[in-house]
């Protein structure tokens with residue numbers, strides 16, 4: 001252990017006294033509010049707080065990312081949503097604009113001098129697919145807003161190690177700055193308020209794939225769609241091959257689209273075996289008002305949640321519901337879905353007619369390697385028939401989210417910070433996204449994003465979900481005197497500043 005590092009006493013104490021930190025030689029900086037993460041969740045909160053009158057000097061964003069969009073941009077790019085592709089959100093879900101107006105469609109119409117995006121939002125979803133912005137537009141607009149609110153002055157780079165309660169109120173957040181950037185290995189921020197938005201705890205692999213990867217030390221042929229796997233498409237361009245795709249969500253549909261685009265563009269002979277665990281044959285749901293379209297294995301839905309979960313009836317019902325009713329409602333709307341987009345449907349229709357796309361409902365029992373190095377997927381279907389599929393690659397499009405204890409800061413919070421897991425295995429939070437059990441004598445620890453799933457709001461892991469959390473947190477902070485309330489007058493005057501791209505003081 002070196003001077004300025006965590007001592008065994010600090011590591012083992014759940015509540016730290018000022019003297020304990022000082023005696024370890026760790027520099028302590030006072031900052032009223034820190035947001036841990038520095039992705040879109042942190043960005044949205046500091047944006048709302050800046051609009052609510054908080055000075056940039058009163059907040060720090062602690063992050064290992066250079067920009068708020070870095071992780072999102074990386075995950076969208078590797079999962080086949082590069083800058084020019086359209087994402088899943090609607091026109092008004094703008095992380096850079098809490099008013100949602102002008103929407104992305106209006107902005108695109110203006111920038112491209114085209115009426116097409118406007119016509120699309122006017123006729124969606126009956127005569128056109130829902131409008132979605134291009135991925136590049138999201139990053140462009142977040143960058144513009146980050147410049148406007150002075151985000152870069154608030155950003156402190158480094159890896160957050162833990163957040164511990166402070167004796168006397170508030171918290172200590174331990175940051176490991178990039179190596180060589182300071183005199184000590186760690187610094188500590190002492191604050192009254194902490195916000196956690198650390199995104200997904202990590203990648204989650206299917207058990208059989210994980211087991212195979214570990215057993216064989218295999219990282220090349222068996223890939224997760226959320227890790228870089230461009231080599232798969234490169235190889236298929238050089239040599240015809242078979243790919244097993246697993247999953248039925250938006251990422252599976254994008255990966256299929258990429259494989260089909262490459263077949264068409266380069267005249268490839270790629271064969272696709274698409275494994276569905278649950279094969280949807282048609283519309284499904286309990287009654288007329290809660291039905292989802294489906295077919296060919298897929299469940300169709302425009303957004304990750306029904307639209308009313310973001311800001312309508314379902315959101316209100318959910319907020320008021322008892323835990324039992326919430327669990328029931330969540331069960332009804334849960335499930336893997338993908339938007340039914342016209343171009344992709346046409347491609348899939350052609351694929352089904354060809355002899356190179358094979359949709360199969362089956363449960364995978366194990367993966368093995370054939371003597372020639374190819375992969376063999378052993379499956380069992382509903383009628384217990386066993387089948388084997390030999391392939392050159394397997395792309396797992398089933399999941400992104402690992403369990404909460406896999407994230408060091410969240411794990412520490414459960415062990416030392418008083419936080420409690422809810423039934424979904426995420427953090428229990430109150431109506432203002434305050435982490436229950438983690439209060440510290442007037443200090444409050446808030447959280448937003450994936451870590452808060454399974455509470456009073458369904459759509460936590462979305463742009464609109466981030467904004468809902470940010471607005472609720474800002475309301476609570478206004479009540480506590482940290483910022484001004486966002487009443488009609490302030491809101492209109494701030495919107496005008498946003499429109500004029502006026503830099504906030």
Ligand SMILES: Cc1cc2nc3c(=O)[nH]c(=O)nc-3n(C[C@H](O)[C@H](O)[C@H](O)COP(=O)(O)OP(=O)(O)OC[C@H]3O[C@@H](n4cnc5c(N)ncnc54)[C@H](O)[C@@H]3O)c2cc1C
Pocket residue numbers: 036037038039040041042062063064065068070071072075076079087088089093158159160161197198199200400409448449450460461462463464466
């Ligand atoms: C492929 C994909 C497409 C999506 N498309 C849409 C869409 O179209 N519409 C929509 O509404 N939502 C979409 N989402 C969801 C949306 O991206 C998330 O809701 C949002 O990014 C979550 O923000 P966050 O801040 O919680 O996490 P992130 O944006 O992931 O940021 C978390 C940050 O915390 C940092 N971090 C973690 N631990 C530490 C630590 N210990 N120390 C320092 N830094 C740390 C990470 O490096 C990361 O930068 C999509 C998600 C994915 C993966």
